[in-house]
Amino acid sequence: MSKSFVTGFPRIGEQRELKFALESFWAGKTSFGEVEKVATELKKRHWNYQIDAKVDLISVNDFSYYDLMLDNIVTFGAIPPRFAGLSGYDLYFSMARGNANSVAMEMTKWFNTNYHYIVPELSRDVKFNLDSSKIVAEYKEAKEAGVKNAKINLIGPITFLALSKTTDGSNALDHLDALSSEYVKLIAELSKLDNEIIIQIDEPIFVTDRAAELASKIVPIYDTLASVADNVKIIFMTYFEHANEAVAQVVKSKIWAIGLDFVHAACQEEALKLLSNSDKVLFAGLIDGRNVWVSNLDAKAEIVNKIKAFIPDERLYIGTSCSLLHVPYTLKYEENLSIKEWLAFGVEKLTELRLLKKLVNGGDFCEIGSSLIEANRSAIASRKTSELINDINVQNRVKSLTKFDRDTAYEERIKIQKATFNLPELPTTTIGSFPQTPELRQVRNAYKKSLITKESYESEIKKYIDDCIKFQEECGLDVLVHGEPERNDMVEYFGEQLKGYAFSANGWVQSYGSRCVKPPLLFGDVSRPAPMTVDWITYAQSRTSKIMKGMLTGPVTILNWSFVRDDKPRSEIAKELALCIYDEIDDLQKAGIKIIQVDEAAFKEGYPLRKENIPAYEKFAVDCFKLSVCAANASTQIHTHMCYSEFNDIIKTIEAMDADVISIETARSGNELLKIFKSVGYKQEVGPGVYDIHSPRIPTVEEIAAQINALLEVLPKSQLWINPDCGLKTRKWPEVKPSLENMVKAVKIIRMS
Numbered sequence: 001m002s003k004s005f006v007t008g009f010p011r012i013g014e015q016r017e018l019k020f021a022l023e024s025f026w027a028g029k030t031s032f033g034e035v036e037k038v039a040t041e042l043k044k045r046h047w048n049y050q051i052d053a054k055v056d057l058i059s060v061n062d063f064s065y066y067d068l069m070l071d072n073i074v075t076f077g078a079i080p081p082r083f084a085g086l087s088g089y090d091l092y093f094s095m096a097r098g099n100a101n102s103v104a105m106e107m108t109k110w111f112n113t114n115y116h117y118i119v120p121e122l123s124r125d126v127k128f129n130l131d132s133s134k135i136v137a138e139y140k141e142a143k144e145a146g147v148k149n150a151k152i153n154l155i156g157p158i159t160f161l162a163l164s165k166t167t168d169g170s171n172a173l174d175h176l177d178a179l180s181s182e183y184v185k186l187i188a189e190l191s192k193l194d195n196e197i198i199i200q201i202d203e204p205i206f207v208t209d210r211a212a213e214l215a216s217k218i219v220p221i222y223d224t225l226a227s228v229a230d231n232v233k234i235i236f237m238t239y240f241e242h243a244n245e246a247v248a249q250v251v252k253s254k255i256w257a258i259g260l261d262f263v264h265a266a267c268q269e270e271a272l273k274l275l276s277n278s279d280k281v282l283f284a285g286l287i288d289g290r291n292v293w294v295s296n297l298d299a300k301a302e303i304v305n306k307i308k309a310f311i312p313d314e315r316l317y318i319g320t321s322c323s324l325l326h327v328p329y330t331l332k333y334e335e336n337l338s339i340k341e342w343l344a345f346g347v348e349k350l351t352e353l354r355l356l357k358k359l360v361n362g363g364d365f366c367e368i369g370s371s372l373i374e375a376n377r378s379a380i381a382s383r384k385t386s387e388l389i390n391d392i393n394v395q396n397r398v399k400s401l402t403k404f405d406r407d408t409a410y411e412e413r414i415k416i417q418k419a420t421f422n423l424p425e426l427p428t429t430t431i432g433s434f435p436q437t438p439e440l441r442q443v444r445n446a447y448k449k450s451l452i453t454k455e456s457y458e459s460e461i462k463k464y465i466d467d468c469i470k471f472q473e474e475c476g477l478d479v480l481v482h483g484e485p486e487r488n489d490m491v492e493y494f495g496e497q498l499k500g501y502a503f504s505a506n507g508w509v510q511s512y513g514s515r516c517v518k519p520p521l522l523f524g525d526v527s528r529p530a531p532m533t534v535d536w537i538t539y540a541q542s543r544t545s546k547i548m549k550g551m552l553t554g555p556v557t558i559l560n561w562s563f564v565r566d567d568k569p570r571s572e573i574a575k576e577l578a579l580c581i582y583d584e585i586d587d588l589q590k591a592g593i594k595i596i597q598v599d600e601a602a603f604k605e606g607y608p609l610r611k612e613n614i615p616a617y618e619k620f621a622v623d624c625f626k627l628s629v630c631a632a633n634a635s636t637q638i639h640t641h642m643c644y645s646e647f648n649d650i651i652k653t654i655e656a657m658d659a660d661v662i663s664i665e666t667a668r669s670g671n672e673l674l675k676i677f678k679s680v681g682y683k684q685e686v687g688p689g690v691y692d693i694h695s696p697r698i699p700t701v702e703e704i705a706a707q708i709n710a711l712l713e714v715l716p717k718s719q720l721w722i723n724p725d726c727g728l729k730t731r732k733w734p735e736v737k738p739s740l741e742n743m744v745k746a747v748k749i750i751r752m753s
């Protein structure tokens with residue numbers, strides 16, 4: 001009989017209870033006791049969901065007030081010196097969010113997910129110091145709540161150090177032995193909690209290309225950890241990709257089990273072969289922890305059968321492909337979602353797991369209810385045929401695609417554009433959005449809820465656009481934007497107007513700390529029934545004699561920030577999205593818009609974890625960007641924007657996108673990174689952000705002038721645009737106005753010099 005496990009459960013709460021409790025505490029409205037009370041209820045509820053679904057191994061220590069990496073930092077005492085003297089939640093939240101004296105710790109993306117973790121900050125002389133209190137308390141809490149079959153989750157020492165940064169140029173991995181000694185102490189303490197203790201140690205760093213460099217560390221470290229106590233069993237957990245290098249080591253070690261992802265890594269044949277000749281237990285991740293669609297349980301059972309050819313039943317656990325942190329909680333609140341039958345959020349995935357266990361172990365479904373397996377089969381069948389999903393016109397249009405390039409080469413285009421636009425040198429512009437004021441949000445919300453008429457909504461939005469234009473003209477910017485007042489989010493705005501998209505009411509996923517996102521659901525063949533931005537942009541253009549820049553989100557970014565159907569290759573879906581943007585560009589230029597920006601903020605995010613998969617991603621990402629902009633005539637200038645500047649590895653790919661102008665972040669990362677544009681002989685024009693919009697600080701004229709002069713040392717005047725480093729929607733007008741005025745003044749000084 002195969003048993004089941006769940007890698008981890010989300011913690012923000014199905015109605016974002018933890019978010020609201022935290023934010024009210026941070027605002028000084030409630031005590032920390034209130035947050036603890038909410039946390040206790042949430043943990044209990046989440047364990048109960050899993051107990052009800054008969055999960056055989058339930059996670060403990062997957063709860064966190066902010067982030068599990070941060071919890072690990074506290075557990076092992078790796079506190080950066082600037083927080084010395086603080087303790088308890090004061091210390092914890094100061095590290096996460098900063099305080100009056102110290103900046104917060106850095107945050108970055110957890111592998112290729114949209115979850116962000118706190119980056120440990122180490123130095124040569126860091127001293128680790130175990131504090132097991134949170135873990136021990138949570139284990140006891142789970143027992144009291146009726147969890148009989150707990151596994152304790154920890155982030156592994158190798159991953160922890162591999163994801164750390166150091167403040168003094170030392171190598172974080174030099175601390176591996178010292179840190180492991182603390183893990184030894186921790187395991188010794190945990191071993192006393194029960195007759196048998198199962199510990200899941202997450203080592204996802206081994207699904208990346210760093211596995212080759214790190215694999216040799218597994219056996220020495222983990223043999224030590226596995227030998228601490230006879231009653232402790234260790235699972236070496238991985239997810240998001242294959243972990244072949246690690247498997248080859250784990251089979252030689254004293255580790256009890258290994259967890260592998262059978263959703264995102266194809267067949268795992270190499271791993272299965274290695275494991276079949278060992279005594280290791282396999283935790284097979286089969287239910288997708290990264291996506292929201294109903295699982296094809298019969299197909300999953302087939303995969304289990306294939307696994308069983310290598311691994312006998314009693315050495316097999318089946319479960320989720322990763323923590324359910326990355327999917328929303330439950331469909332319970334989705335009353336108006338037409339595509340509900342095709343979805344499975346966290347709680348529904350627990351039921352799927354229960355059904356799958358029945359399917360693979362044999363036995364009847366009476367106990368669970370046979371209607372559930374029938375509902376699963378009928379959902380899978382209807383996804384194949386439903387007209388909501390399958391649109392023959394879209395399919396045919398994609399099949400007959402032949403043109404992916406603009407008709408005119410860049411060198412020709414730019415000449416035509418320069419001659420018609422007549423812009424000054426070092427043209428100034430912004431990235432698109434202007435401050436999103438509370439009034440603006442209120443207007444959009446009121447309109448959404450039909451509390452105000454279309455006319456009054458439109459007149460409010462137009463008023464905002466008018467003000468925005470007036471300011472930009474007075475300020476002296478060269479290429480204007482309308483300010484994006486009608487958009488709450490750069491992907492949702494487009495998704496809402498595309499056929500093939502749906503929106504959940506409550507499908508929140510934690511992004512970091514108390515912040516959640518609600519990704520749109522791309523469930524069917526995608527098309528654009530009507531123009532999406534043309535009315536607003538042409539209105540804006542009609543109010544100024546300067547060039548108004550059209551503003552679109554690119555296909556790759558729309559794809560990377562949505563939950564995307566899993567019944568069709570992403571590269572195909574990306575083409576459908578590209579055609580929607582293609583049509584929009586065509587309409588914009590017909591309406592007289594001369595410059596169009598296609599934002600690809602999430603282009604780099606989509607990069608695969610393994611280098612063998614990079615060429616395929618780059619090909620489809622570049623192809624579909626090019627496809628979307630090839631509607632543009634030679635005289636229509638295409639801009640793109642990306643929110644980062646680490647282009648060293650991908651500069652040729654960026655160039656191949658063939659945008660006429662790219663604006664990027666550089667204010668924070670410095671001009672060093674820009675040199676790559678020079679050294680590869682990058683052809684197209686570049687707008688490196690001249691100030692950091694992520695801070696409320698107003699940059700001075702001198703500072704910006706100095707930054708522009710520094711840019712001019714790297715790139716020629718004729719190739720440069722001057723702009724802030726991202727959209728201004730998160731800033732306030734009193735910050736934005738003087739900052740942009742200073743930017744324009746700085747440019748004028750340099751033009752005259």
Ligand code: GLN
Nearest residue numbers: 431432433599601727728
């Ligand atoms: N045009 C968008 C804006 O200005 C770009 C946002 C982004 O790059 N994340 O808000």
Ligand code: ZN
Nearest residue numbers: 642643726727
């Ligand atoms: Zn940006």
